[in-house]
Amino acid sequence: xxxxxxxxxxxxxxxxxxxxxxxxxTLFRTRSLDDAREQVARVFCPHELTTxxxxxxxxxVHNRLDLGDIGLNFLDYGVPVDIDPGPLNSFFLxxxxxxxxxxxxxxxxxxxxxxxxxxxxxxxxxxxMRWHATSPHLLVYVARQIAEERLRKLLGHxxxxxxxxxxGMDLSTPQARSWRRLVDLACADxxxxxxxxxxxxxxxLVDLIxxxxxxxxxxxxSEALAHGFKPAAPRxxxxxxxxxxxxxxxxxxVTELADAAGCSxxxxxxxxxxxxxxxxxxYLRELRLQRVHDELVSSSTDASVGAIAYGQGFTHLGRFAxxxxxRFGELPSQTLRA
Numbered sequence: 001x002x003x004x005x006x007x008x009x010x011x012x013x014x015x016x017x018x019x020x021x022x023x024x025x026t027l028f029r030t031r032s033l034d035d036a037r038e039q040v041a042r043v044f045c046p047h048e049l050t051t052x053x054x055x056x057x058x059x060x061v062h063n064r065l066d067l068g069d070i071g072l073n074f075l076d077y078g079v080p081v082d083i084d085p086g087p088l089n090s091f092f093l094x095x096x097x098x099x100x101x102x103x104x105x106x107x108x109x110x111x112x113x114x115x116x117x118x119x120x121x122x123x124x125x126x127x128x129m130r131w132h133a134t135s136p137h138l139l140v141y142v143a144r145q146i147a148e149e150r151l152r153k154l155l156g157h158x159x160x161x162x163x164x165x166x167x168g169m170d171l172s173t174p175q176a177r178s179w180r181r182l183v184d185l186a187c188a189d190x191x192x193x194x195x196x197x198x199x200x201x202x203x204x205l206v207d208l209i210x211x212x213x214x215x216x217x218x219x220x221x222s223e224a225l226a227h228g229f230k231p232a233a234p235r236x237x238x239x240x241x242x243x244x245x246x247x248x249x250x251x252x253x254v255t256e257l258a259d260a261a262g263c264s265x266x267x268x269x270x271x272x273x274x275x276x277x278x279x280x281x282x283y284l285r286e287l288r289l290q291r292v293h294d295e296l297v298s299s300s301t302d303a304s305v306g307a308i309a310y311g312q313g314f315t316h317l318g319r320f321a322x323x324x325x326x327r328f329g330e331l332p333s334q335t336l337r338a
Contacts, residue, residue, distance in 0.1 A: 021074040021098070021138060021187050022063035029061045036060040036077065043073070044093070044141070047085035052130065065190045067206050069146045072186060076136035083131065088123035092142045094169065094213070095119045096180075100135030104167065111168045118169040120217060124162060140183060142210065150210045151221060153255055156264025159221070166218040175216035182209050195315060200251035207253040211265070225266065232271030236261040240268060240280060248288050249313035254280065288312045289327050292320075296335040305332045 028039050033056040037049040040062060051058065059078025064071060095102070101114035107125035111117065121127045123144055131137065148163050171180055186205055195201035215225065239261045243252065257280055258265040272280050291312045299308070306317055309332070314320040324332045 071141035
């Protein structure tokens, strides 16, 4: 997981420190309870916010990274607080305590959330929470419409009932750990102003986070996702292959491929596995590697390996060179000099 960074409050009279993520994307810092309530409501929804001890003293910091279809948030009130938004209605919110924990009541269910147990409230049921002392949270905001549309594309048919996640998300499972690493990668990359800030790379990362959440955490369609699909027909797989062949440099998302092929995401993945012998991502990487190899063989020795690799869609030269050497038994620079 991303290691929190210690950043002090930028006020001369401040003596405390808070562990932060997304520190270069600060929305606000405030000691005012009313101000904290108002500004957090602008991002999420109107809600009741009170301190557990009944005072108005808070030390709130809210950092936010907007990635389009999802939002990543670091939120710390600095003191124990009670939060009552009622039903969230229009969005899902994955809440992960970075330290400490929180008591989450959603409908008739209550859980004690901690660093190993996140919460994913059902947006159609009333929500109330108590964030305990020293409990900054990492929050992943996903619009309900976006999540359900992604689920529909994974399934390949309309939803019979609204999407409902299990309230408690066990972050110790291999699938959840993998998903959390994607979120941590986005946070760390944003601090470095890295690839996630570029539209095409950002779309790929968002696609993985959205799909990963639906595949890694239990919900009322998990069984259907696991077993209720058929492999895409060969003609559908061929459409995706033709897209790759026409534009190998393009950063396709699996959603775009499934839409173009006319099938669900899971069906396309299974179709590639059955008829091509690899996943769509693996096929595209192999195609790009072959295109780079062919271009290097036919290029003059003063050509740029980096330019050729970038031209075929590779964005990380180190990983490209490793994959190229594994595929062809030599470095791309050796192919160019041959």
